[in-house]
Amino acid sequence: MRLLPDKIFDEKQVIALDKTRTKIARRQTANFYKLFPFTTSQSDSIKGALNEWENEFGTFARRISQEELATKSFNTEHVMERLLDQTETNPGNEDEVHAFYTDLVVKSNGGLNVTHPSMYKYIQGNSATKRKLGTYLADLTYQALDANELDEVRAIFETTEHETLLDKMIVKLLPKLKDRKFEKEYALQSAQSMKLLSEDLTYLSKHPQYFLKEANSLMKYYLHFVVSQTTIKINGFEMSKWDHPTNLFYTLSPETTVTSRRKTINSGMSLLSSASENLFAHELTLAQLSCNTNNKTLNDSKSRIMTYDELFNEFNELTFEAQNQFLEDVDAQSMRILQYSGLNQDLKKSETFNEAVKQLFSTMKTTTPEAAQKRYGDQVKNIANSQFTKRRGRLGYVLSLNQEMLILLSAVSCKEDRITFVELLDRLRQRGVNFDNESATAFLLMLEKINVIDKKSDSGEAQYVKPIL
Secondary structure, three states: OOEOHHHHOOHHHHEEEOOOOOOEEEEOOOOEOEOOOOOOOOOOOHHHHHHOHHHHHHHHHHHHHOEEEOOOOOOHHHHHHHHHHOOOOOOOOHHHHHHHHHHHHEOOOOOEOOOOHHHHHHOOOOOHHHHHHHHHHHHHHHHHOOHHHHHHHHHHOOOOOOOOHHHHHHHHHOOOEEEOOOOOOEOOOOOHHHHHHHHHHHHHHOOHHHHHHHHHHHHHHHHHHHHHHHHHHHHOHHHOOOOOOOOOEOEEOOOOOOOOOOHHHHHHHHHHHHHHOOHHHHHHHHHHHHOEOOOHHHHOOOEOOOOHHHHHHHHHOOOHHHHHHHHHHHHHHHHHHHHHOOOOOOOOOOOOHHHHHHHHHHHHHHHOOHHHHHHHHHHHHHHHHOOOEEEOHHHOEEEEEOHHHHHHHHHHHHOOOOEEHHHHHHHHHHOOOEOOHHHHHHHHHHHHHOOOEEOOEOOEOOOEEOOOO
8 A cells, every 4th residue: 555645735736835835825635525514714604504504404305305496496475376376265364364374384584484394305595605514414324325214214305195285285386396416525434323313314204293393403413413423533543433433421401510520521522622623634634645555436536535444454454564665655745745834844754553644644733724723623613512512611611412402312212112211321322422420310300300201110120211202
């Protein structure tokens, strides 16, 4: 396995030098599928997209269904007019019927009010930059699922003979969608989280009213889940294991006391924040390392960025001589980057994979503008802070879930099963949520208050959680 630096370190495509032709002013990885839906731009619209999340869900629905609107937008007033034309009214009641349909069909901002999942395909934002989070989730889901699983998710956004007459009327009046095969923009690193998303979304769709109320929150949680896990895994270099989530500890929002000794302090938001600071440098480092002779995707129009553990496994298959050659290649790439940056810095000869990779990472971090790295990594925190943290005085922001989110995650974790409380905690752990003893106790009390705990069982004092929906 040899490194091919010219594949990525092409001055015209990858770096922009300042006027002195020495200092690197910008970097990109345009030849690769993206790892995250972020940019280093000051005008990145992640916060705006999070605040207009229904638009992102609309993008997800269209890309999963492989459909798009034939026109850029449509007029809800046109739908209203056609609805009124098909409705018989008594003379003098026209205004009341119009007001009824308006409340039902049109939101306060003039957009379409979703009363059936199929209508999500007609929700779209005003700017393409505000649709990348939905694109990201759709791309990963599309790659993670097999054909049958994809059909189940697509069925969520279709109408059937079981829909209400009014829903059928409204959907029939909406513009026709046209088929479109979307090009992949993001590469999947681990299928586990996306498979869980499809299971949970499909289950939620069996409860239509709850789906309309909570599907947006579920999707936003899974965005946080996959982004936070990918961030932490990458920051662990080759030691990270992608087949199960790293433990991130949450508190419950109603908890009154959270001390610095709690697990959520060191293994929660602080862990995520510190990992996010390295995110852009990691992505650049992995792009460099992925330009190797064993990466079969390099001849494609876009290549897949390999993870550190994948690279390490390939490295371990090499002969002793080939390993030494790869280490020399990586060290030479570090030196080349320093020279491009105009830095006169000594490098040591690497003896192990970890030494070579960390030296290259350090080089990328040193030579990449700090402001760009910060803006990129801050998006991870922006997603977490949108709904999944709570400020705890001098401790700062702590990962935290409110009661509505806990009930939602518990409902999709239990589904139709009657399971023990311990099993529920395990299913939540699979979805990235961990509690220490204090939070687990608070969580149990919350479930008892909403009457979903059943202590009557053949196993004595075992506590069972009843299906919530």
